[in-house]
Amino acid sequence: xxxxxIKLSISPVQxxxxxxxxxxxxxxxxxxxxxxxxxxRLEFMKHSGDILYPANDNQHHPNYFxxxxxxxxxxxxxxxxxxxxxARRSWKTSLSSAFQYRDGDDFWFDDLFTIRWVAQQxxxxxxxxxxxxxxxxxLFEARKRTREFSSIPGHLAGEKCTQCGLRPVADLNWQxxxxxxxxxxxxxxLCSVCTGKRMLxxxxxxxxxxxxxxxxxxxxxKTASDDEKSxxxxxxxxxxxxxxxxxxxxxxxxxWLDLEKKHCSLFYESGLEDIISPLLTTDGKIVESxxxxxxxxxxxxxxxxxxxxxxxxxxxxxxxxxxxxxxKWIGGDGxxxxxxxxxxxxxxxxxxxxxxxxxxxxxITENGxxxxxxxxxxxxxxxxAEHVFSAxxxxxxxxxxxxxFCSNAKNQSPTISGALVFLxxxxxxxxxxxxxxxxxxxxxxxxxxxxxxxxxxxxxxxSSTFGHSWNTTNSHEWTDICKKILSAISGSSPMLxxxxxxxxxxxxxxxxxxxxxxxxxxxxxxSVLIQRQCLDSNAEEEAKQAIHDGLVQLAKYHxxxxxxxxxxxxxxxxxxxxIAREAGDR
Numbered sequence: 001x002x003x004x005x006i007k008l009s010i011s012p013v014q015x016x017x018x019x020x021x022x023x024x025x026x027x028x029x030x031x032x033x034x035x036x037x038x039x040x041r042l043e044f045m046k047h048s049g050d051i052l053y054p055a056n057d058n059q060h061h062p063n064y065f066x067x068x069x070x071x072x073x074x075x076x077x078x079x080x081x082x083x084x085x086x087a088r089r090s091w092k093t094s095l096s097s098a099f100q101y102r103d104g105d106d107f108w109f110d111d112l113f114t115i116r117w118v119a120q121q122x123x124x125x126x127x128x129x130x131x132x133x134x135x136x137x138x139l140f141e142a143r144k145r146t147r148e149f150s151s152i153p154g155h156l157a158g159e160k161c162t163q164c165g166l167r168p169v170a171d172l173n174w175q176x177x178x179x180x181x182x183x184x185x186x187x188x189x190l191c192s193v194c195t196g197k198r199m200l201x202x203x204x205x206x207x208x209x210x211x212x213x214x215x216x217x218x219x220x221x222k223t224a225s226d227d228e229k230s231x232x233x234x235x236x237x238x239x240x241x242x243x244x245x246x247x248x249x250x251x252x253x254x255x256w257l258d259l260e261k262k263h264c265s266l267f268y269e270s271g272l273e274d275i276i277s278p279l280l281t282t283d284g285k286i287v288e289s290x291x292x293x294x295x296x297x298x299x300x301x302x303x304x305x306x307x308x309x310x311x312x313x314x315x316x317x318x319x320x321x322x323x324x325x326x327x328k329w330i331g332g333d334g335x336x337x338x339x340x341x342x343x344x345x346x347x348x349x350x351x352x353x354x355x356x357x358x359x360x361x362x363x364i365t366e367n368g369x370x371x372x373x374x375x376x377x378x379x380x381x382x383x384x385a386e387h388v389f390s391a392x393x394x395x396x397x398x399x400x401x402x403x404x405f406c407s408n409a410k411n412q413s414p415t416i417s418g419a420l421v422f423l424x425x426x427x428x429x430x431x432x433x434x435x436x437x438x439x440x441x442x443x444x445x446x447x448x449x450x451x452x453x454x455x456x457x458x459x460x461x462x463s464s465t466f467g468h469s470w471n472t473t474n475s476h477e478w479t480d481i482c483k484k485i486l487s488a489i490s491g492s493s494p495m496l497x498x499x500x501x502x503x504x505x506x507x508x509x510x511x512x513x514x515x516x517x518x519x520x521x522x523x524x525x526x527s528v529l530i531q532r533q534c535l536d537s538n539a540e541e542e543a544k545q546a547i548h549d550g551l552v553q554l555a556k557y558h559x560x561x562x563x564x565x566x567x568x569x570x571x572x573x574x575x576x577x578x579i580a581r582e583a584g585d586r
Contacts, residue, residue, distance in 0.1 A: 028198070207370040210267065236259075
C-alpha cells in the first residue's frame, strides 16, 4: 500500500463565470462549478481519501482540493479517473436536466471544463511535511502549463451564441422560451451551455439587477406616510389594469408591495421592456398597430412612478475579493508549532477559511445582496449601491479577525485584495464582470496586494477607476470615507449640495503641482467649500470635520504605478458623484 498526496482542479473558472447576461447566469455558473468539485471530493472520500483543503463543511467549495490517498500504486489512475467522471457527470446532469438538448451538444458538455491533477508519492513511514505540499504545488504549476485542445466538429459551426460568443446557437424554439418563466431577451440566441445555465433550477431565488438596485428604495418606502402609500396603491391598480388589458398579463400581484417578489423592474421606466414582448417585432421595434397600447402603458407607468416620494437607485455593485498569500499559507508558511502534525495545521487553516466563508454569506445577505460564491479566501457577490462600502468594511474586518492568529508568524500574513464595480442596471453584465476581474488583478499587481480598486461604469460609456491600499489606513477608513461622502450628498436630507464633488474636482486642479496635491492648500480650500455647499444649517461641525478629514487623507495618498495622486482623487470624486447622482431623486 502506498500513500499519495493529490491535487485536483476544475477550470476555467473566471472565463466560464464571465459568460453571463443576467445575475442568474452568474449564480448558475458558480453552482455548476461548486457541485462538480463537490462530486469529485465525495468520490475521492469514497476511496478513503483524506481531504486537507478545503474544509468539508465549506458549502462554497473552491475549484480544487488537496488530499491524501492510501492505495496500491497501480490503482491510482483508475481511482482518479473515477473522481474525474464524478465531476463530469455532475455538470452534464445539471445542463441536461435544465432543457431538452440535441445530440451534437454532447461535445460541448463533455469538454466544458478541464480537469487537471497531479500526485506525489509519500514515504510510508514519515508524516506529511511542508516540503511535500510545496513540491506538489510546483508539479501542479508545471501541469497547468501543458495545454490541451479539442477539435471542433464541422457540423457544429454556424451562428454563435450571443452570450459567450464561443459555441453555436442551440436548435431550440426561441419564441416559446421568450414566454417562459426564465427571462430571455428578445434578441438573445444562446448555445446549449448558456441556455442550460439560464434555465438551471437553483435552490434559492436569485435577485435580479433591478431587485438589487432598488433594495434601499423599497426599504425606505415601507416607512412612507399612509397618504403616500394610498396614492401609490391607487396608481398601481391603474397601471396593473392597463397591463392586463393591453398585454393580457394575468400574473401581476394585487398590491405594489409584492412587486419585489418578481417584477422589481417595473420600478424603472426601462423595466417596461421586460413585459412588452407581445408588442414588438422580431427586430425589437414596436408594431405599428400596437403603438397606442404602448403609449397607454407608458402613461400608466409614469403615473405610478410619480406617486412615490423618491425613486430607486439605477446602480448596483459587483464585489470580488481574493485572498493574498493564501497558497503559501496552505503550503505551510504559518506552520510554526512543530508539536502538532502538518496535517492538523492544514485542516485548522482550512477550517478558518470555512468560517470566513459562512461569515461572508451572512454579511452579504444582511445587506440585501446576492452571493455568487464565497470560498473563505475569495468572494464574488452583488450588492445594492447604498450598502456597498459598509458591507465591504465588515467583510475586510471579518477576514482580518478570523485570521488574526496568522499575524504572529514570521512570514507575510494573509491579506485580501478586492474590486468594486458599480454599474447601471441596463449595463451588459459580461462587460462589468470582466472589468471586476481586471480591477481585482490591478489591486494585486499595481497596488501590491492588500488593496481595493473601485470602478464606476457610467451610462454614457465612460468610467472612473480609483484605488487605495488597506495598509495606508487605520480601521478601514477608506471605505468609511466613501460611505460618509455618499451619505452627505445623497438621500432624502443631504448635508451637502449635489455639486459639491464636481466643484471640489475643479479646486483640486488648482491645489496641485505636477500631479501632486498640496495637502495644506487642499485642506484650506476644502474647509471653505464645505461651509458654502452645506445645505443643512443644523449640521454638526463634527460631521463636517469628518468629511473634511477623510478627503484630506485621500489627497495625501500616493498610489503606486503610473497614476498620480491627483488622478486618483479626481477619479474618486467623479465616481462617487456618479453613484450619488444615480441614487434616486431626493
